[in-house]
Amino acid sequence: MFGYVTPLKPEMKIREYETFRAYYCGVCMHIKDNFGNVPRMTLNYDMTFLAILLDALHSEGPKFEMKRCIAHPHNKKPMAIKGEALSYAAAMNVSLIYYKLIDDINDDKSLKSKMGAMVLSPYKKKFNRNVTKVNDIIEENLNKLSLLEKEKNFNSIDEICDPFSLIVANILELYPEEIDNDSEVLRSNLYNLGYAIGKWIYVIDALDDLEEDINNNKFNPINYLYNKENKSYKEFIEEIKPRIEFTILNCGYNCKEALDMLPLKRNKEILENIISLGMMDKYTRIVQNCNCKSSKKRGI
Numbered sequence: 001m002f003g004y005v006t007p008l009k010p011e012m013k014i015r016e017y018e019t020f021r022a023y024y025c026g027v028c029m030h031i032k033d034n035f036g037n038v039p040r041m042t043l044n045y046d047m048t049f050l051a052i053l054l055d056a057l058h059s060e061g062p063k064f065e066m067k068r069c070i071a072h073p074h075n076k077k078p079m080a081i082k083g084e085a086l087s088y089a090a091a092m093n094v095s096l097i098y099y100k101l102i103d104d105i106n107d108d109k110s111l112k113s114k115m116g117a118m119v120l121s122p123y124k125k126k127f128n129r130n131v132t133k134v135n136d137i138i139e140e141n142l143n144k145l146s147l148l149e150k151e152k153n154f155n156s157i158d159e160i161c162d163p164f165s166l167i168v169a170n171i172l173e174l175y176p177e178e179i180d181n182d183s184e185v186l187r188s189n190l191y192n193l194g195y196a197i198g199k200w201i202y203v204i205d206a207l208d209d210l211e212e213d214i215n216n217n218k219f220n221p222i223n224y225l226y227n228k229e230n231k232s233y234k235e236f237i238e239e240i241k242p243r244i245e246f247t248i249l250n251c252g253y254n255c256k257e258a259l260d261m262l263p264l265k266r267n268k269e270i271l272e273n274i275i276s277l278g279m280m281d282k283y284t285r286i287v288q289n290c291n292c293k294s295s296k297k298r299g300i
Helices: 013-035 037-043 043-055 084-108 111-125 131-151 157-173 183-213 222-227 232-261 268-287 292-298
Strands: 062-069 075-083
Touching: 013 037, 013 043, 013 062, 013 075, 013 084, 013 268, 037 084, 043 084, 043 157, 043 268, 062 157, 084 131, 084 183, 157 183, 157 222, 183 222, 183 232, 183 268, 232 268
Parallel strands: none
Antiparallel strands: 062 075
């Protein structure tokens, strides 16, 4: 469910791409500094977007330095360092992965998830108390989502998306640091942006899993809601495409509208690329039968 929020690299200037990568490496280093080396393996691009977005709301941004890391021991890479947004993104990265693993254990008794949760469990003690409220919201809504999926007690895509949408909305709105010209309106816009992104992530993840879930007779919210005649994936995807595309485009429009209302101090071109181009590219590649789950693990 993580790793879909990425830019469309061919449409980025070299400087913009290098900046994106510097934030990515910066979040990785903040995970190392605040939690340790092991949780760095959970790093995903969604939290890079979070760091870039929240950092853009501060007048003073992070410094960039050339550093080596365990992934690139021979060559120095530009990294964003010492930013409140980077520390928060690092904490949210570890938190989301940990609670998702716990959710997977409760859902299907996954041994792999159990081992992953055991590895990450000691790092819970390192969470800053400023993020404990957000962690509670993550855990609560993942439980709600799990129950909805298990009991199939929902009647629309909006209803099943709501718990995950609330998670992302609250992660943005409850950012614990003071933002320049902070206000209820600004926080509300962050909430709206997060809600739309959360809904998009849930739908795009379900769409990416659709063929595999149909073939393996596994639960999928899109298949459950709309495939009443148990059609094959190839038949069903052509039938469902207009309905899903409407939802995807609506999420994208809401994201762009909320982003435009934020007083960004930097990174605007990168954020617009992600929302206007990267998100739509992900959708297009999935419906064209690209294996996005594999490609997102390899990186961009």
